Amino acid sequence: MKWDALEEEPCSLARTVAVIGDRWSLLILRECFLRIRRFDEFQASLGITRHLLADRLKKLVRFGVLRRVPYQESPKRYEYILTQKGLDLYPIIMSIVHWGNIHMVDSRGRPMLHEHKNCGKMFDPVMVCSECGEPLTAKAVHVHPGPGARQSSPVHAKAQERAKRGAEST
Amino acid sequence: MKWDALEEEPCSLARTVAVIGDRWSLLILRECFLRIRRFDEFQASLGITRHLLADRLKKLVRFGVLRRVPYQESPKRYEYILTQKGLDLYPIIMSIVHWGNIHMVDSRGRPMLHEHKNCGKMFDPVMVCSECGEPLTAKAVHVHPGPGARQSSPVHAKAQERAKRGAEST
DNA sequence: ATACTACGTTCTATTTTAGAACTGTCAATA
């Protein structure tokens, strides 16, 4: 499968993966949320090759996640700023960080703590239902095809059936 | 940078990216949450090459995200089931889907809708603070080094300073 | 025997990435 094909898939996950689903894009976005904005800063803090950095920044700009903004004339220099679309990636970044905090820390503990300015406390992110406010788990969610769906795949139907008959899990 | 180096980084995001930060792993996990469990089912529904599928499943098992469970003897056959560690990825998957729903849908609308069994309504996921329950935004969060941190990078310090002096954004 | 199912492995060609060097513009310094 080509990257471009991902964008066309009738699946919001696949389309998002087309934007941020590679090793470097997520790390670049982490730096953006840590207020890194300039080419050489990204390069220095990530150790990414300049070649790939240029490529990924272009891609993120093309998708409207970053904006390339001039910060000086002569010589003209640009920095890369998160757009609203980019800022909206924050829940993704935070849930990735949180999973790492729970499942990937070593004996020394978390590399980073997060303080919520509103309440002044160190927090963890919690994902809740927009309708009832309860925390969400995979098992409490049922999926339906939406208006943008393509006819449901036979393999999924078969798996659903088997899962219903079978005992436990996922 | 090598993939193995990512696991060692003092950053929960980088360590999580080492597990799920490639095109296929996230798509495989999507299928897991849609109750796909068997090799040929993954292959059929994703169009991934058998080579890479075998490789990624091994990796996800190695990281403890999936469990390889026999479902029949003679010939011995296995299926791949999400562990608790894997189920805990749900907020990541849901926030990725939600961003796609908001920013990547075409005119036909969402490919998929989610129903919360607890309240019976179609919902969107919302990320809130574990301490005060308010929705989280990037600007309302302040980061601190944690016990597992390495000394803060000069480039980050520089960027922070510049960001404080400067006017708006991120 | 032959075909079929399920789960991989192996092979070659293509694409992507790593790593280093190079380019162009301008400002500051010697």
Next chain:
DNA sequence: TATTGACAGTTCTAAAATAGAACGTAGTAT
């Protein structure tokens, strides 16, 4: 005036990852 340095990329070659197809294996069914 010549040199150095900062910044933002581009270009090059070698190494690694991926795509696509074929092959292997172990059992059941015809």
